[in-house]
Amino acid sequence: MVETTVPGDAGPPSAPAADTLRLGGVCKSYGVGTPVENEVLHGIDLALRPGEFAALVGPSGGGKSTLLSLMGLLDRPSAGSLHILGEDTGKLNDSQLTRLRGSAIGFVFQYHHLLPAFTALENVMMPILAARGRPDRDMRDTAAALLDQVGLTPWRDHLANNISGGQQQRVAVARALAMQPSLVLADEPTGNLDTKTADGVFDTLRRVNEASHTTFLIVTHDPRLAQRCDRIIDLVDGRIVSDRANVAR
C-alpha cells in the first residue's frame, strides 16, 4: 500500500478514500450565542490511515474528549470539514449520521458504560441488534466470537455489573468491534484500571488492531501505553502541538 498522506496534512480532497478519517480546519465552540461562548478546538487538521494505531495525549481540558465526540459523530464541528471513509459528514442529516456512526465507528469509554440490564454477551450483541432490529443466531455467534477474542467466554452470561472492571472494559472493547467498524475511538479506556489490568485491556486492543487492521485512536494519560502506539498526537489547548510516528516502537 502506497502512503499518499503525511500525518497532520489535511491534503487535497482528491483522494480522501485512502483515509479512515480526515479532519480539515475543525473548530468546536461550546455555548454558541451565549455570554460563555468558548472555542475549545482551534482548526484541527488530522488524518488517520487504515490500520493505524494512534495515541492522543495531552493535558486535561485540552479538548481530547471533544475531538473524539466529533470524530465519532456524536457532535458536529462548529467549523471545518470531517470526512469518514471519504464521506463528507457535513452533508449528512441526523439519521444518516446515526447510521454511519453505527456501522463505521466503535466507542470505548473510560467508564465502561455497559448496559447493566443485559449480560456480557447481550451487551456485545447490542450494536448489531440496534442495526438489524431483531435478534438472530448470527449476531449471537458474532458476539460470542468477539467475547472469546477478549478472553471472556466464561463470563458471557453474567450481567454486566457482576464482572470486574477490567472484564467490563474488555466487554466494551468487544462491543466496539461488533459492527466491524473501520475506526475505534477509545477515550481513556484504561484510565480507571490498575496497571496490570490496564496492560491486559491495551494488549487486547493492540491484538485486535493487528488481526483486523481496524484503525484505533486511543486517548491516554499513561506515557508507557502511549509509547506502545504507532503514532502519538499531542493536543494542548485545542491545538495539535506535535504529531509524530513513534520510532521507539
Next chain:
Amino acid sequence: MNPLLPFEWIAAFRFMREGLSQTLLIITGVALGVAVIVFMSALLSGLQSNIIRRTLNSQAPIVVLPPEQLARPLRQGGVAVTVQPRSQKLRSIDQWQKIRADIERMPDVTEVTPVVSGPGFALRGNATKAVTLIGIEPESYLRVIALAEKVIQGDITLTSTDIVIGTELAKDLGAGLGDKLRVSTASGAVETLRVTGIFDFGNKAVNGRNVFVGLRTAQSLLNLVGGVSSLEIKIRDPFAAETIAQAIYAETGLLADSWIKTNAQFFTAIAAQSLSNTVIRFFVGLTAALGIASVLVVSVVQKSKEIGILRAMGTSRGQILRLFLVQGGAMGLAGSMLGSLLGYVFLLVWQGVARNPDGTPLFSIEIPPLLFLAAAVGATLVGILSAVVPARQAARLDPAVAIRG
C-alpha cells in the same frame, strides 16, 4: 432474547425489569384505578339494565291510547272509580283493528296487542277489593309482556270465565286456584269467574290490584263491547321507543306513550350517573397517566448515560423514542389486566355480599367482556400518551453530553 421481539421491546422490558419496584408500584397504581372503573361501570350498567328489564317486564315499551285520554290515572288503581262514579265511560280506540294492522306493519314493531282495562271490584264472601281489570288477548299479549313467567300457579289460557289474579289479592280474598270470584264494575255488570292462575310480579301493589281476564269478558264488564282502551306495542329496540311512538302519533293521530317518557325521571338519573361515571373515569385516567409519566421522566434521567451509549452505538432517535413509548404502553396494559382481574374479584365479592333477605342476589351483574377490552385498550393508550413527553425527552438527549455525564 426473544427473537420475535424487536430491539425496542427487548430493551424496554429489560429497563422495566431493572427498575422492578418502580415498575410494579406504578402497575399496581394503574391496576387500582382500572379496578375502580371496571367495578363502577359494571355495577352501574348492571343496575340500569336490571331496572330497565324489570320495567319492561311489566310495562309495554309503547302504549297507544284514544285521543285526549290520559290512561295513567286509570291504570293506577280502582280509587279513581269512587271519585268519579257512573258517568265515567271508557273511551275506545276507533277502528282499532285497522290501526293495529297499520302499526304492525311498521318496520321496528314486533307485536301489537289490544287491551281493555278499567276499574272494578273483586268480591268473595264478605271481602271486597278494588281492582284494575285488564282484558287481554293472551297469545299476542304474552309476546309483549312477560306475564307467563310471572304466573306461579295455574296458567294464563283465559277462557271467558277465567280470571288470573296476583298473590296479594289471592291472600286478601282468601282465594286459591279453582275458587270462584265475583267481579263487578261501575256500569253495574257482574260476572262470576274462576281463578285459573296466580301471578307474582315481585311488586306488592301490582300483585294486589291487577287482575287479568279475557278481552271479551273485560269488554262486557266495562261496557266497551267491540272496543279496546289501548294498544300495547312491543318493538325491536326498547331505546328507540320514543321515536317510534312519535311516528305512531304522526301516522294515527293517537296518543302514543313510550316507556322512556313515562319513566323520564329514571332516564334523567341514568344520564346523571353516566356523567359522574365519565368524570371519575377521566380523573382516574389522568392520575394513572401522571403516575406513568413521572416514573418514566425519572427513568429517562436515571438512564441518560445508557441512552447516550445506545445512541453512540448507532441506535436512532426513533428507536429511543419507541423504547419509552413501549414502556408506557406495557405498564398501562399490565395495569389494566391486573385491574380488570381485581375489578372482577370486587364484583364477585360484592355480588356475594349484596343479597336480598331471602339470599338471592340483589340483582345480577353482567360483566361485559367488552368492558375489559375497553379498559385494556384505554389503559394502553393512556400509557403510550403519558410516555410521549419522557420519550421525546430521551430521544432528544445529546449523546455527547449524556456520555460525559
